[in-house]
Amino acid sequence: MKRIINQRPGILGKCILGLLPFIVIGLVYFYFSNERLAINPNDKLMPSFQSFVNAISYMAFEPNKRTGEYLLWADTAASLQRLGLGVAISALIGLVVGIMIGIIPLVRAGIAPVITIISLVPPLAILPILFIIFGLGELSKVMLIVLGITPFLIRDVQLRVMALPNEIIIKAQTLGANSWQLILRVVLPQVLPKLIDAVRLSLGSAWLFLIAAEAISSTEGLGYRIFLVRRYMSMDIILPYVVWITLLAFLMDFLLRRLSKSVFPWHSTDQGEGK
Amino acid sequence: MNDIKIKNLWKEYGDNIVLENINLDVKAGEFVTLVGASGCGKTTFLKMLLGTEQPTRGELLLNGKPIPSEPGADRGIVFQKYSVFSHLNVVENVMLGEEFKESPILGRCFGKKRQAIRERAVALLEKVGLDHALTKYPSELSGGMQQRLAIAQALIKQPQILLLDEPFGALDPGIRSDMHELILDIWRETNITIFMITHDLSEGFSLGTQLLVFDKQRHDPDQPNRYGASITYDIPVGRSRKQSISDIQEKLTTQQVKQND
Numbered sequence: 001m002k003r004i005i006n007q008r009p010g011i012l013g014k015c016i017l018g019l020l021p022f023i024v025i026g027l028v029y030f031y032f033s034n035e036r037l038a039i040n041p042n043d044k045l046m047p048s049f050q051s052f053v054n055a056i057s058y059m060a061f062e063p064n065k066r067t068g069e070y071l072l073w074a075d076t077a078a079s080l081q082r083l084g085l086g087v088a089i090s091a092l093i094g095l096v097v098g099i100m101i102g103i104i105p106l107v108r109a110g111i112a113p114v115i116t117i118i119s120l121v122p123p124l125a126i127l128p129i130l131f132i133i134f135g136l137g138e139l140s141k142v143m144l145i146v147l148g149i150t151p152f153l154i155r156d157v158q159l160r161v162m163a164l165p166n167e168i169i170i171k172a173q174t175l176g177a178n179s180w181q182l183i184l185r186v187v188l189p190q191v192l193p194k195l196i197d198a199v200r201l202s203l204g205s206a207w208l209f210l211i212a213a214e215a216i217s218s219t220e221g222l223g224y225r226i227f228l229v230r231r232y233m234s235m236d237i238i239l240p241y242v243v244w245i246t247l248l249a250f251l252m253d254f255l256l257r258r259l260s261k262s263v264f265p266w267h268s269t270d271q272g273e274g275k
Numbered sequence: 276m277n278d279i280k281i282k283n284l285w286k287e288y289g290d291n292i293v294l295e296n297i298n299l300d301v302k303a304g305e306f307v308t309l310v311g312a313s314g315c316g317k318t319t320f321l322k323m324l325l326g327t328e329q330p331t332r333g334e335l336l337l338n339g340k341p342i343p344s345e346p347g348a349d350r351g352i353v354f355q356k357y358s359v360f361s362h363l364n365v366v367e368n369v370m371l372g373e374e375f376k377e378s379p380i381l382g383r384c385f386g387k388k389r390q391a392i393r394e395r396a397v398a399l400l401e402k403v404g405l406d407h408a409l410t411k412y413p414s415e416l417s418g419g420m421q422q423r424l425a426i427a428q429a430l431i432k433q434p435q436i437l438l439l440d441e442p443f444g445a446l447d448p449g450i451r452s453d454m455h456e457l458i459l460d461i462w463r464e465t466n467i468t469i470f471m472i473t474h475d476l477s478e479g480f481s482l483g484t485q486l487l488v489f490d491k492q493r494h495d496p497d498q499p500n501r502y503g504a505s506i507t508y509d510i511p512v513g514r515s516r517k518q519s520i521s522d523i524q525e526k527l528t529t530q531q532v533k534q535n536d
Contacts, residue, residue, distance in 0.1 A: 167356070167358060168360060170346050171352060171357075171359075171360075173345065173346035173347065174348060174350060174351050174352050174429065174434070175371055175428070175431075176347070176372060176375045176376055177375045178375075180380075181375050181379070184382050185374075185375075185382040185383065186360060189363075190360075190361070190362055264362070265412070266362050267362075
């Protein structure tokens, strides 16, 4: 018998072991749900499987009586638009500013302290300011995401740039590169796959800020809906929404990872992965 | 022409004296090999030629003018590792230097220009024996092939001086001797001036035309940084006898023993 630290699961074993916790969680949930519903059929805290199906079909496949929209899809579209816009703007700022701070000592001396301080401001604390400046519309929600994750992205890109081997920076100079060419042809492509990694890490915070902003002021969106139906204790809607948000977050992470692998094939082998 | 002249050169970091009183003449086209115990300033010396370090005192002249205080296209370099760009494939790595020259804004050429540069790059890669791996990424190459690539990459700029910082230190002995032949071929064809740091004294003798030995002449056991190293031997290797190798070898090992005490 091998030591347990040397025992590895096969593909099938991996699948079974990975699914097991989900099955256990589901079984435990429905066991307690049945128990509660047996005592009080109107219990709202742990709805039955049937009420989930009803709620999902109501939210996703029937047009709303008042607006004629399919609520789940309208909410998803609104949230994803805000999230995508916020993350894209943050990534762009993070990339440009991060590279400048990382590679140009004069810029680093001037900007790095400010970025450090800004990154310490809790974004939710200045949400009211955003509402005052940008109004209650889309802009303030996108701005909250941007303010929330940009400092992290800037600092991460900066560290990645500074961690590049000094040899390749010197080598590029001996090949006659000026500063701009060096950034464009050496630093930028070296850092892009690392930016994608940083964006993947920041997606969690981005969702947090999105849902917070939607909960406070919105007329549609996944976060808005959850906080709206909370008033009626509609767990049959809240829980599917939470699962849906989790699924979306997982998909984004998955797609970004695939993107990184297909666009930067040299990166994974460079890091010693994928062998 | 591209002669290098060094007069009374000192390099200090605060109280730590690394090099003291270096005087040297190197004629264009020499193959200079630098040997010495580790930590005796060979790499610092190379960095001053490269332009990433500046002398504290003294003169370092190339063609009668001070060497620029930053790296430039007239001085190529091959490091022991990280000399090539991992995000570019083999031929792109070599093309890069020419693309920098031809395209100031984008650093990237297209169409006929690109084709012309590519042909030059492929010709160079043939010379170093990498023409079978044009579209591979550096991570797919062995250590020896990466160093061949790094050499081709530096040569496309036709530098006056090629600096080699222990370029073959991490390679297997068999591959090393192949690399020795390659670098000698290139040196004969291009008449380039080469400075090469090596730990291997026999490598220094067999490759070079001028062998520099860096060593501390004075030594204070209480303050090891009080005195810097200088060039203790400057040997025109073509005319030297076998005996000098063992002479120097002995000197260096006793020196190292002293330092380790």
